[in-house]
Amino acid sequence: MLPQPTGEIASLLGEIDDGVFKSVSLADGVDYSGYVWTNPPPRVVFPDPLGVGSLYMAPAAVCKMKKTGKRLPSGQFEAKIIGVELESSGSGFSTSFPSKVYVENPAECGGVSRETQARRLKINSEIVPRVIEQRAQEGTIFNER
DSSP, X not given: OOOOOHHHHHHHHXXXXXXXXXXXXXXXXXXXXXXXXXXXXXXXXXXXXXXXXXXXXXXXXEEEEEEEEEEOTTSSEEEEEEEEEEEEOOSSBOTXXXXXXXXXXXXXXXXXXXXXXXXXXXXXXXXXXXXXXXXXXXXXXXXXX
């Protein structure tokens, strides 16, 4: 059996779709607490764009934090993530190849990681082709016949 050119196909689809992240949000049933209030918020980790070349940009997002009122074993105040704000949507992604987005777990940021948080914490994301997103913003997506 011949090897499949999965990487090349993904790259072409990333360039054709030129998908952008439309939204990111917290997943249900995930405990986003255990962070240190005085530390910088955890990083949102996006995959690299599928499209090849310097024209394609990685997206960026910021975690919104809130003090829980509890103290960590270190004596510092605990914080939890209450939301994720998309700052830039990136480019070069494909709706055909889902991209997983994560936030750093508390242990990566100097907080307390629980057994279930040994890995990075998943967040929800939605990717749409750039042309559809542009037409939706312009209000022309539904006006065509």
